[in-house]
Amino acid sequence: MVLVAGRWLPRAGSDAFALGWAGLTAGVLGVLWHRAGDGAVRTVVGGWEPGVGITLHADRLGAGLALLAAVLVVAVLAYSWRYFDEPPREHTGAFPALVLLFEGGMVGFALTGDLFNAFVFFELMGVAAYALTGYRIEDPRPLHGALTFGVINSIGGYATLLGIGLIYGRTGELGMARVGVRLAGEQADALLVCAFVLLLTGMLVKAAAVPFHFWLPDAHAVAPTPVCMLLSGVMVELGVYGTYRIQHTVFEPAAIVPASVFRDIFLVLGVLTALLGAVMCWQQRHLKRLLAYSTVAHTGLFLTGVALVSRDALSGTALYIAGHAAVKAALFGLVGVLLDRHGSVDEHRLHGRGRGLRTAGAAFACGGLALAGMPPFAAGLGKAAAEHAAGVHHPWVIAVYVAVSALTGGAVLRAGLRVFYGAGPRPELRPPPDEMTGSHEPPEIKEPVRGIPPTMTGVPVALVAACLVAGLLPYAAPVPGWTPAGVLLGLLSTTLAAASATAALRWPAASSHVIRPPARLHSGRVGDYVAWLTAGMAVLTVVLAVRV
Known part of the structure; x- marks a missing residue:
């Protein structure tokens, strides 16, 4: 029709x-x-x-x-x-x-x-x-x-x-x-x-x-x-x-x-996916690839939650998926604004060029904090519920949730601070020969000289706001709601994300391309x-x- x-x-x-x-x-x-x-x-x-x-x-x-x-x-x-x-x-x-x-x-x-x-x-x-x-x-x-x-x-x-x-x-x-x-x-x-x-x-x-x-x-x-x-x-x-x-x-x-066999196999698969995706996410300067590898990393966390074979883990993972969906769609939408304006998705070449996009910059930063698991975003609440379920029999998995959230959230924060606020020294523009940068992408819209349509920033802002509101709603069991341990772990991963982003901006040469073989x-x-x-x-x- x-x-x-x-x-x-x-x-x-x-x-x-x-x-x-x-x-x-x-x-x-x-x-x-x-x-x-x-x-x-x-x-x-x-x-x-x-x-x-x-x-x-x-x-x-x-x-x-x-x-x-x-x-x-x-x-x-x-x-x-x-x-x-x-x-x-x-x-x-x-x-x-x-x-x-x-x-x-x-x-x-x-x-x-x-x-x-x-x-x-x-x-x-x-x-x-x-x-x-x-x-x-x-x-x-x-x-x-x-x-x-x-x-x-x-x-x-x-x-x-x-x-x-x-x-x-x-x-x-x-x-x-x-x-x-x-x-x-x-x-x-x-x-x-x-x-x-x-x-x-x-x-x-x-x-x-x-x-x-x-x-x-x-x-x-x-x-x-x-x-x-x-x-x-x-x-x-x-x-x-x-x-x-x-x-x-x-x-x-x-x-x-049996559930025990499925748990053991897919717990390993989920952890490997989460860690590799997080490392690859951190290495990217092509903003779309950065967000794509972040998706791989969080998919690993979702598989880990499913592998735990418990109702609490499944419910927490379901909420985690919903929060992640809203935030990730919003972040891609905001990258589309940059592509529309500047014909580039290269984090280095876009250094400081997004200063005039204040609303987009604030939403991008909020998206990075949500990916890091910061309370009270719904993604953070889902992560906290999955961590709570993991801690019953596999407490070491909590460290994976924290590390992956910190790396992916830190990568988004680093890119957002560099692009929208001009933080840090101007980075090196010449990439390694095998790296995609996205520095000369054609704009997806015919006339980028016109004003940005309200929907291009309004929709991402609405999605981030929905993730925030969903994290404040009262939930019935088995989602336990915010607990002291969940809040503390969310703050820990957010602090690590902010610290890693700050370090990457201050010492860009030391913090980039640490691990090349996976690439x-x-x-x-x-x-x-x-x-x-x-x-x-x-x-x-x-x-x-x-x-x-």
């Missing part, structure tokens, strides 16, 4: 039409989330019997993620109001239509209770994301990023489809809950181990877990800013949700992959990334075969 309307309506009318549909979707999903409560709403499409029809399942977690996706789509469509160059008349509705198609894939994936239907929505989400990443077809860089995104995610999707085929061949079922019932009492043999690994490969690729993550920074570096807001804000988190859902609904009830692994070559994906599958298979 948006595409058809785009042929007859002016650009503003087409954008308003798409925004209206997105708002209606968010309202309906809000009602569904409220109706699900602490239980679940289930239906079988078309009224068919389970096992024949497609089951839809909306519990508090799945409906909440669907609602989060819908709210971010509303924010993205508002942010991108007349954002791109005016296209030919017949293509006026192309961008909002692709965004709505992307939303359909994300919402469907969050609400499905059927393995094959999950794959269908998984691929719908991917196809729309490929097109959005390479939306600027006149520039070869977005096309290269979209190709990398498409190849790696397609391999992950094919792996998931093979896993579904193995499960269907064994059980004759596709409904997740019914598969779990059919597998009850069976021993974990080679077929089921391979099926588990294949199913989760696609989820871990979408979640950008190490070593399946290489596509993400390359895609974020070249994708349009509104697309980055969705990729980092909710699509990656859906990969974490898919991992949890497959284990919790299919394999854990049947004792194929060399991100070569930009699709073949290398496929090799790492294959190695990750092999390691996961071997470890799982030994443990079960």
Whole structure:
């Protein structure tokens, strides 16, 4: 309908039409989330019997993620109001239509209770994301990023489809809950181990877990800013949700992959992802890649929370994801303002050039503090709840949460202080030969000499404010609310973030490019990334075969 309307309506009318549909979707999903409560709403499409029809399942977690996706789509469509160059008349509705198609894939994936239907929505989400990443077809860089995104995610999707085929061949079922019932009492043999690994490969690729993550920074570096807001804000988190859902609904009830085995394997995977993402985030001067690696780091923390296999950890992680989504979308939006104004996302070249953007600078600093876990932001409250759950059996994990939050928050604060406030001496402009800087990015808007549209700063400010307000709301158990320990740990990670940012600004030569080997692994070559994906599958298979 948006595409058809785009042929007859002016650009503003087409954008308003798409925004209206997105708002209606968010309202309906809000009602569904409220109706699900602490239980679940289930239906079988078309009224068919389970096992024949497609089951839809909306519990508090799945409906909440669907609602989060819908709210971010509303924010993205508002942010991108007349954002791109005016296209030919017949293509006026192309961008909002692709965004709505992307939303359909994300919402469907969050609400499905059927393995094959999950794959269908998984691929719908991917196809729309490929097109959005390479939306600027006149520039070869977005096309290269979209190709990398498409190849790696397609391999992950094919792996998931093979896993579904193995499960269907064994059980004759596709409904997740019914598969779990059919597998009850069976021993974990080679077929089921391979099926588990294949199913989760696609989820871990979408979640950008190490070593399946290489596509993400390359895609974020070249994708349009509104697309980055969705990729980092909710699509990656859906990969974490898919991992949890497959284990919790299919394999854990049947004792194929016991909770203890899942916990040990994915705790290690989450910690490795968090630490590598944090280190790579700190090394970046390309602002989009910096935020992309921050997403990898926080994905590792989300996987860690899911791996803890407790209701408190899961609830805290869910709130952490919601707070992170709002903040990360806001930060990408603010980087889009810099790209609009100055045609660059290079932290060094932008030194002091954002001084006139006071509102954007304040929001960027608040975003960095929120990523660091500062009270009373919702991201900090979710982090505190996950830390509380981790401290029961794995107190060492708390140190990982603090360190990763400090590094990622410190990197954002360092960039914000340098760009918006001109802090520190003017840094070296000449980069190492293998580093992307983003110093000569073409503006995504045709006429950057015009004033900044109010939505480009208003939407990020509203998202940061929403994260702050959500952290002040009273929550029922199992989210414990702010505790003295949670506040102290949040203040500790925030203090470390501020200290690291200050040190980096004062001694830039000593604090940059400390660790180069991880950067060399991100070569930009699709073949290398496929090799790492294959190695990750092999390691996961071997470890799982030994443990079960």
